[in-house]
Amino acid sequence: MLLPGDENNPVLYIEELPRFPGHRPLRVPGAVHVYLTRGDRLFQPAGGFTLGELWLIRPSRLYVVDVSPHDGQVSHDVTSVSGAVTASLVVTFHWQVVDPRLVVASHLVDVMAVIPHHLGAALDAAVAGLSWSDVAELNVALTPGVLPEGVRGDGLEIFMIRAAVVSLGEDAPAMVGDDA
Structure with missing residues (x-):
């Protein structure tokens, strides 16, 4: 079918x-x-x-x-270490099946049901190591190399991860991440 x-x-x-x-x-x-x-x-x-x-x-x-690569995009909120400031990120990435047997065994029919969890955990870990107290500082702190190069889980690989800080300020959001 x-x-x-x-x-x-x-x-x-x-x-x-x-x-x-x-x-x-x-x-x-x-x-x-x-x-x-x-x-x-x-x-x-x-x-x-x-x-x-x-x-x-x-x-x-x-x-x-x-098993071919696909584009994806999600929104993800991150919180500063102090917990006082929350910022929204628009995250673009590519995903690809790397373990087809696991995908079949786990009955995975919607990758967007699992990607936000895996990607969110990796982004939270990357941002936890940064020092920022407002959205502008986060935008400056998110330099290339800060975001993970790739994330694996549930038979998928997420790679070429880029993030844009979404703010209500006058500055346009800047994409950061793996430019390769």
Whole structure:
């Protein structure tokens, strides 16, 4: 069954496989095949199973998992060490599936349900090491190299993290982070 087009769902397609298949499932560019066997084991062979392996192992289901990079954006609030000032950040990033079997096993169908948690914890840790007492100071303190280069969790990798401090001041928000 082809899943509805949702850019946040890494599982592109699920197919119930016949007990004795007559052909190999077609490859999808930017995606990998993850097979569920009748014994509830997940396999991710490079290039997918051959027709002979399909007959021998007899997987019951095929998941086509997108492993290409995607863009994302979230808002995140950070608080100064004193707890007196809270600032809002607009965070842009790229995400990519790095463990398709874990994505299938955990039934992850919306990456935006888990990314804010992982990204928020990394941003909070990065900002906790900074000294700032207002939004302008935070903007100055968020120099390149302060934000994490990457974050992993739930079979995903979040990378190229950039943040803009959102303020009501006259200054335009500046993007900081990994410019590579």
